[in-house]
Amino acid sequence: MLKQIEGSRAMAEAIALCRPEIICAYPITPQTHIVEGVGALVRDGTLQNCEFINVESEFAALSVAIGASAAGARAYTATASQGLLFMAEAVYNASGLGLPIVMTLGNRAIGAPINIWNDHSEAMSMRDAGWMQLFAETNQEAVDLHIQAFKLAEEMSMPVMVCVDGFILTHAVERVDIPQQEDVDTYLPPYEPVQVLDPADPISIGAMVGPEAFTEVRFLQHYKQQQALSLIPVLADEFEDLFGRRSGGLLRTYKTEDAELIVVAMGSVCGTIKDTIDELREEGFLIGLVTLISYRPFPVDQLRDALAEAEHIVVVEKSVSVGMGGPLANDIDLALRNMAHPPRLHSAVAGLGGRPITKNSLADLFRQSLVQPWEGTHFLDLNERIVARNIHRSRKVRRSGPIAENLIRQMATEN
Amino acid sequence: MEHPYAITLDVGTSLANHTGSWRTKRPVYVDRLPPCNAACPAGENIQAWLFRAESGDYEAAWRKLTENNPLPAIMGRVCYHPCQGACNRGEVDEAVGINSVERFLGDEALKQGWGFDKPETESGKRVLIVGAGPSGLSAAYHLRRLGHQVTIKEAGPLPGGMMRFGIPKYRLPREIIDGEVKRITDMGVAIEYGVKVDDIAETMREGRFDAAFLAVGAHIAKRAYIPAGAAARVLDAVSVLHSMEDGEKPMLGRRVVVYGGGNTALDVARTAKRLGAEEAVIVYRRTRDKMPAHDFELEEALQEGVLVKWLSTIRNVEEGEITVERMELDASGFPQPTGEIETLATDSVVLALGQDVDLSLLDNVPGLEIDKGVVKVGPNMMTGAPGIFAGGDMVPSERTVTVAVGHGKKAARHIDAWLRGETYEPAEKHELASFDKLNTWYYDDAPRTIQPVLADVRRTSTFEEVVGGLDETNALYEARRCLSCGNCFECDNCYGVCPDNSVIKLGPGNRFKFNYDYCKGCGVCAAECPCGAIQMVPEAI
Amino acid sequence: MEKDNPMTSETTPGDGVQKLHFYQKGTFTVGNRLVSSDERSVQSSIDRSNALTCGHRACQGCGEALGARYAIDTAMEAAGGNLIAVNATGCLEVFTTPYPESAWQLPWLHSLFGNAAAVATGVAAAMRVKGRREVRVVAQGGDGGTTDIGLQCLSGMFERNDDVLYICYDNEGYMNTGVQRSSATPPAARTATTPVLGDEPGNVFGTGKSVPKIAVAHEIPYVATATVADLRDLEAKVKKAMSIHGARYIQIDVPCPLGWGAASHETIHLARLAVETGFYPIFEAEHGRVTSVRKIRHQVPVTEYLKLQKRFAHLFKGDKVDPRVARLQARCDANIAEYGLLDAA
Numbered sequence A: 001m002l003k004q005i006e007g008s009r010a011m012a013e014a015i016a017l018c019r020p021e022i023i024c025a026y027p028i029t030p031q032t033h034i035v036e037g038v039g040a041l042v043r044d045g046t047l048q049n050c051e052f053i054n055v056e057s058e059f060a061a062l063s064v065a066i067g068a069s070a071a072g073a074r075a076y077t078a079t080a081s082q083g084l085l086f087m088a089e090a091v092y093n094a095s096g097l098g099l100p101i102v103m104t105l106g107n108r109a110i111g112a113p114i115n116i117w118n119d120h121s122e123a124m125s126m127r128d129a130g131w132m133q134l135f136a137e138t139n140q141e142a143v144d145l146h147i148q149a150f151k152l153a154e155e156m157s158m159p160v161m162v163c164v165d166g167f168i169l170t171h172a173v174e175r176v177d178i179p180q181q182e183d184v185d186t187y188l189p190p191y192e193p194v195q196v197l198d199p200a201d202p203i204s205i206g207a208m209v210g211p212e213a214f215t216e217v218r219f220l221q222h223y224k225q226q227q228a229l230s231l232i233p234v235l236a237d238e239f240e241d242l243f244g245r246r247s248g249g250l251l252r253t254y255k256t257e258d259a260e261l262i263v264v265a266m267g268s269v270c271g272t273i274k275d276t277i278d279e280l281r282e283e284g285f286l287i288g289l290v291t292l293i294s295y296r297p298f299p300v301d302q303l304r305d306a307l308a309e310a311e312h313i314v315v316v317e318k319s320v321s322v323g324m325g326g327p328l329a330n331d332i333d334l335a336l337r338n339m340a341h342p343p344r345l346h347s348a349v350a351g352l353g354g355r356p357i358t359k360n361s362l363a364d365l366f367r368q369s370l371v372q373p374w375e376g377t378h379f380l381d382l383n384e385r386i387v388a389r390n391i392h393r394s395r396k397v398r399r400s401g402p403i404a405e406n407l408i409r410q411m412a413t414e415n
Numbered sequence B: 001m002e003h004p005y006a007i008t009l010d011v012g013t014s015l016a017n018h019t020g021s022w023r024t025k026r027p028v029y030v031d032r033l034p035p036c037n038a039a040c041p042a043g044e045n046i047q048a049w050l051f052r053a054e055s056g057d058y059e060a061a062w063r064k065l066t067e068n069n070p071l072p073a074i075m076g077r078v079c080y081h082p083c084q085g086a087c088n089r090g091e092v093d094e095a096v097g098i099n100s101v102e103r104f105l106g107d108e109a110l111k112q113g114w115g116f117d118k119p120e121t122e123s124g125k126r127v128l129i130v131g132a133g134p135s136g137l138s139a140a141y142h143l144r145r146l147g148h149q150v151t152i153k154e155a156g157p158l159p160g161g162m163m164r165f166g167i168p169k170y171r172l173p174r175e176i177i178d179g180e181v182k183r184i185t186d187m188g189v190a191i192e193y194g195v196k197v198d199d200i201a202e203t204m205r206e207g208r209f210d211a212a213f214l215a216v217g218a219h220i221a222k223r224a225y226i227p228a229g230a231a232a233r234v235l236d237a238v239s240v241l242h243s244m245e246d247g248e249k250p251m252l253g254r255r256v257v258v259y260g261g262g263n264t265a266l267d268v269a270r271t272a273k274r275l276g277a278e279e280a281v282i283v284y285r286r287t288r289d290k291m292p293a294h295d296f297e298l299e300e301a302l303q304e305g306v307l308v309k310w311l312s313t314i315r316n317v318e319e320g321e322i323t324v325e326r327m328e329l330d331a332s333g334f335p336q337p338t339g340e341i342e343t344l345a346t347d348s349v350v351l352a353l354g355q356d357v358d359l360s361l362l363d364n365v366p367g368l369e370i371d372k373g374v375v376k377v378g379p380n381m382m383t384g385a386p387g388i389f390a391g392g393d394m395v396p397s398e399r400t401v402t403v404a405v406g407h408g409k410k411a412a413r414h415i416d417a418w419l420r421g422e423t424y425e426p427a428e429k430h431e432l433a434s435f436d437k438l439n440t441w442y443y444d445d446a447p448r449t450i451q452p453v454l455a456d457v458r459r460t461s462t463f464e465e466v467v468g469g470l471d472e473t474n475a476l477y478e479a480r481r482c483l484s485c486g487n488c489f490e491c492d493n494c495y496g497v498c499p500d501n502s503v504i505k506l507g508p509g510n511r512f513k514f515n516y517d518y519c520k521g522c523g524v525c526a527a528e529c530p531c532g533a534i535q536m537v538p539e540a541i
Numbered sequence C: 001m002e003k004d005n006p007m008t009s010e011t012t013p014g015d016g017v018q019k020l021h022f023y024q025k026g027t028f029t030v031g032n033r034l035v036s037s038d039e040r041s042v043q044s045s046i047d048r049s050n051a052l053t054c055g056h057r058a059c060q061g062c063g064e065a066l067g068a069r070y071a072i073d074t075a076m077e078a079a080g081g082n083l084i085a086v087n088a089t090g091c092l093e094v095f096t097t098p099y100p101e102s103a104w105q106l107p108w109l110h111s112l113f114g115n116a117a118a119v120a121t122g123v124a125a126a127m128r129v130k131g132r133r134e135v136r137v138v139a140q141g142g143d144g145g146t147t148d149i150g151l152q153c154l155s156g157m158f159e160r161n162d163d164v165l166y167i168c169y170d171n172e173g174y175m176n177t178g179v180q181r182s183s184a185t186p187p188a189a190r191t192a193t194t195p196v197l198g199d200e201p202g203n204v205f206g207t208g209k210s211v212p213k214i215a216v217a218h219e220i221p222y223v224a225t226a227t228v229a230d231l232r233d234l235e236a237k238v239k240k241a242m243s244i245h246g247a248r249y250i251q252i253d254v255p256c257p258l259g260w261g262a263a264s265h266e267t268i269h270l271a272r273l274a275v276e277t278g279f280y281p282i283f284e285a286e287h288g289r290v291t292s293v294r295k296i297r298h299q300v301p302v303t304e305y306l307k308l309q310k311r312f313a314h315l316f317k318g319d320k321v322d323p324r325v326a327r328l329q330a331r332c333d334a335n336i337a338e339y340g341l342l343d344a345a
């Protein structure tokens, strides 16, 4: 059913259609509207057979989900930013225990400095946690990915994060096609756990594992995610068959067939990038886009196939691994490794802490990559004057204070 | 279900890990010797019969008891219960009223008509017993159980010895004696009454006896030299008490003086009261704490109105009065005369100064040794004459029914072995379950049930039994006060407190065993065993 | 003299246990062949579940291993075997489930150090939503996992009145990591992080907290303290807790031979002394109110308790009595006064 609806609300409706049995809620912007939404659906009886639990922290939220999932219930929670970090220990634990929890991340920057706006820092902080991470480009995809995520998680016995850009998706009111309950029921069978806490067949879950078996446990987890690389496209196909809409999958290409430069990005920014591409193509710039949906598992082969023919790759990502650069760029580099003639990789970090990524800036960036390629990581729209001044000052004063604060102070005095 | 590798485990798989290898000490179940048992002259296994009584299985308890002592109803009345003096419970609150439970069991047996089994096989050996006092009866019972033909020759008209002709019936009703003796004769023990053995060798030869046990007691009253006028009425305690049984009640008068400080003196004084004496005064040389009589008996006597003149000796007896001299204890506790004289009006004086043994029947026995008026016996109760054993009051020892019964049992075992040309080796005694071996935390505090005491008025005027028995509830309660020193009472503590779940419970009556595959040797079971029935012993490495 | 009729005996939790006279023998023992089967403790039964079975790797004389079996077996019986346990990280978890062996015999889940209460909430919610009301849930952890790192989750579970029985095995320190101080470590106790150095050797006076009191302040249906020295009391409390739905908390004093520096056979003795000195008040509370206390049977001065433990050995060095012994005694006296642990008589 088509609705003009806020992204969060749409996702809430989609999640409810998946019939979760346990929902743990804890407020943090910009995820809050999602759990509020499902909470309302539980209260008004739309979603039956579901415990909506107001927990005291994100750590508890995921912990409650862990308990519920291990006890055989379909469990869901959502968070963002600080919340994800607060539950970090449980994030690793859920995957280590092989529990198919689905969690929405309303992607948001991590403090300090505290910042409620969108970027992908928090998702990246948990990229090694053993969860599968799917990034939605649009609110329609956000809705669809949730439905696929439950199926993926449960088939793999592995938790899934659905990453949706905070505000840009969560708070945007747009037209979204909300699936029918019957179709979702057809697509997503009831949860059949591979292991469950049951007095009729007791087991001990969560053993202490020493050096003699730990590597194997981790290998098997890694192997499972590799397996998921085959399953994710299948689930997208099945979804398309049933719902008549292409959503999800490992990645999506846009005008890459003849592209000499291919941009790689994740999430909502891909819309802007596509518009930029369209405009640049009018100028004759052979440019295309790979939208990466599945960040974990990371589709190395599929990316290589998609990127092989290009001469340049520009990775645009909303996260920085401080001291290293763009983590996604680094991962893409891995995909290109060992190619006979790998494309040249250009890494750009953009949109941190909610800074708008404009078509103009992107177009400049793409052009520049051809004419004036840079080394290392490029920070899109960096205020270089401020940065330079700060660096200069810190050279003089040994104790210069937190860079972030100084930057802000400087910007404030300049304006 | 195929579990995820390593993070998920099957339940109970730790059984593969035999933690018993960690152990440096191992617990073992032991039976330690309860102090009551150790103190019992009759060698009763008190803890064991109390254990059975605790579950209300009185017959089993009685049978356990009578393995050692065939006279519990008697013993439950007259035994001076050294067991209770030794009882560990005394250090917690008050000693277990072992004696009263014994009496309850004895009475219950008489009430229910429980009897002894006849021996399964006959040995064909003939044993003569002289004297149907407690020692003779006990020996007869044990010998009969062992399959021997037993004949008791008794000078008197009735069985019981001093129990009948000494101990007053308000303490020991005669039907109790009759009942318990009958059980013994029912086993096939023959008692010939009115037969005084005066030549033991001759009697044995005549009756073709293979062995003999002598238990003639000590019946000749000791006399002290006291100047007495011709008309003075001076009697001895043994005859006074004896005549109580013979029909002819002794004439003691309104005022009676009893001379002596033993239990016999008290019995006579109390008997005198019952015979109508207005005044019964015991004259005793020393002080109360030096008195050989048991305090509880003195207490009962005092309650009945018996008076005691402490630190006094009788100097002279005349008709109607005596002269007494006040004594003083010297530094070593001996009474010394002070020269202070006083007179007391009295109708009769009864001397209770102890008894000697009539040894005339032993005159012609070679090898037999007499020392200080009693017959010497070896550790096997045999006299110097082969095949002739002796026990009870006639051998050197404490003179009590209990000792006499113990001698009878002991002698029987040795006679039995001797008849087979063997020697009897008693089983080695377990280590004593002393108080420090117990963990008394686990016992609730509980004072001893006081046996109902006959209303004072009634008891001074009648010969009705003074001390009543316990009813079943009380007896059960009392039995359950037993701490079961040194012997497992299946409290399940070890089974419960083992952090390694390494004690196997074998079910009612079968106690427990350790699972050494897993026992780490922490010693908690031994520390928490209430009754000290677990010992930690070093592992041999 | 009027006595309790020895033919009748009663069992009610708390002080009621005191009244149970097995005819004066074995009143405080684990079992007794003399009482009817329904009066016997769970631990005395051949059929007890042994939810925590042999082969676990706890130290010799481990109070926690014992307490856990006591508590979980009781809960198992109360739940008719329909029990799921959630375990915090800590000794109990480590010594029971090192791959490839588990000593548990019930469905059991270990997630993290500080989230046992929340995980249990999740399990309980799952059971509820699946209509399996018969399945009951316990969470368990050490004092560190409960009073420190897990307190937030615990408080959340309490406040929501989730249907979980949380059992804290209080060995007064972080034992699994090598005996560090927790907020349950008593004053003066030596731990690896409160060493016997400086002006105030051992743990500092005036620190620490009572989680049982914190639990009471949540006004949850049931809170109790217990020890491994009083099995019947412990079982009665677990049984009572299991008869109630909603959030429940039981904290069990479980001496740790290794961490306390005591002989392995003293475990139960120490727990007993902890009660008899007033060091560890034993009480029950319902809906925010203390409803019963376990009275001291034979009062003992605190030195008797302290002297058995090397963690307090520094108090008895030299010939002068350390004034902090008196402060510890005062602590006991304060408990005795606050909870009324002594009978007037």
Ligand SMILES: Cc1cc2nc3c(=O)[nH]c(=O)nc-3n(C[C@H](O)[C@H](O)[C@H](O)COP(=O)(O)OP(=O)(O)OC[C@H]3O[C@@H](n4cnc5c(N)ncnc54)[C@H](O)[C@@H]3O)c2cc1C
Residues within 6 Å of the ligand: B078, B079, B080, B130, B131, B132, B133, B134, B135, B136, B153, B154, B155, B156, B159, B160, B161, B162, B163, B166, B167, B168, B195, B196, B197, B198, B215, B216, B217, B218, B219, B238, B241, B263, B264, B267, B358, B361, B391, B392, B393, B394, B398, B399, B400, B401, B402, B404
């Ligand atoms: C007044 C009094 C009260 C006592 N109260 C207690 C008490 O409360 N508790 C206690 O434990 N002890 C008590 N005693 C002591 C106890 O009675 C004796 O120690 C015990 O009876 C000794 O038993 P015995 O078998 O050796 O001898 P006895 O009981 O004296 O029995 C010997 C038997 O042998 C018979 N006899 C003797 N010579 C011959 C012979 N030549 N041929 C055949 N038969 C013979 C006698 O007639 C007698 O029946 C008391 C003693 C007295 C005098």
Ligand SMILES: Cc1ncc(C[n+]2csc(CCOP(=O)(O)OP(=O)(O)O)c2C)c(N)n1
Residues within 6 Å of the ligand: A089, C064, C089, C090, C091, C092, C113, C114, C141, C142, C143, C144, C145, C146, C149, C171, C173, C174, C175, C176, C177, C182
């Ligand atoms: C988040 C986290 N912090 C620290 C640890 C390390 N750790 C594991 S067990 C433990 C001590 C447990 O103490 P307690 O809860 O009292 O249980 P005990 O071992 O004493 O039974 C610690 C500190 C951990 N596993 N997780």
Ligand code: SF4
Residues within 6 Å of the ligand: B034, B035, B036, B037, B046, B047, B050, B086, B087, B088, B089, B096, B098, B481, B482, B483, B484, B485
């Ligand atoms: S408590 Fe029982 S076993 Fe121990 S001495 Fe007393 S009667 Fe004998």
Ligand SMILES: [Mg+2]
Residues within 6 Å of the ligand: C142, C143, C144, C169, C170, C171, C172, C173, C174, C175
């Ligand atoms: Mg601890």
